[in-house]
Amino acid sequence: xxxxxxxxxxxxxxxxxxxxxxxxxxxxxxxxxxxxxxxxxxxxxxxxxxxxxxxxxxxxxxxxxxxxxxxxxxxxxxxxxxxxxxxxxxxxxxxxxxxxxxxxxxxxxxxxxxxxxxxxxxxxxxxxxxxxxxxxxxxxxxxxxxxxxxxxxxxxxxxxxxxxxxxxxxxxxxxxxxxxxxxxxxxxxxxxxxxxxxxxxxxxxx
Numbered sequence: 225x226x227x228x229x230x231x232x233x234x235x236x237x238x239x240x241x242x243x244x245x246x247x248x249x250x251x252x253x254x255x256x257x258x259x260x261x262x263x264x265x266x267x268x269x270x271x272x273x274x275x276x277x278x279x280x281x282x283x284x285x286x287x288x289x290x291x292x293x294x295x296x297x298x299x300x301x302x303x304x305x306x307x308x309x310x311x312x313x314x315x316x317x318x319x320x321x322x323x324x325x326x327x328x329x330x331x332x333x334x335x336x337x338x339x340x341x342x343x344x345x346x347x348x349x350x351x352x353x354x355x356x357x358x359x360x361x362x363x364x365x366x367x368x369x370x371x372x373x374x375x376x377x378x379x380x381x382x383x384x385x386x387x388x389x390x391x392x393x394x395x396x397x398x399x400x401x402x403x404x405x406x407x408x409x410x411x412x413x414x415x416x417x418x419x420x421x422x423x424x425x426x427x428x429x430x
Contacts, residue, residue: 304389304410315359325420341371354381358388
């Protein structure tokens, strides 16, 4: 009888040990899957953050040329745009000073009326220039080119030019190319102003 009880107790102990082992294995597997799940979530989170950062970097790289172009296009005329606050007479006088600072000599402002389409006469590198000034917002058309060309012929100049703080129309550029008239736009004027160092001053704000 004692032997049977002893065998049963050994079988029960073995069963308990087996159940304990199974429970431990189940807990271990469960913990392992939980750990793997957390690792996968962290990995996916890192991958998502990396992809987002990559997309942002790619978007900046793609947008950079356009942003740069807009900045350059807006910035190259910024200095010349300051001339828009000047009156026509003030702009001609200021431009005469800027031209002198940039190597032009024998500078002469023509009469306010009857100037034959020329506002400034100046010499540089042995050539006499007839210059038409157009100080207003918007693009300058081909009529200014015609005036400068005719004025240069009238004054016996070697070169004709039109200067403005903005841009020229396509028609003006085409006519200038065929007649040899120089078109000095806002970018050109900004460079000349920078070299000169002079700032345009309207008499009311001087």
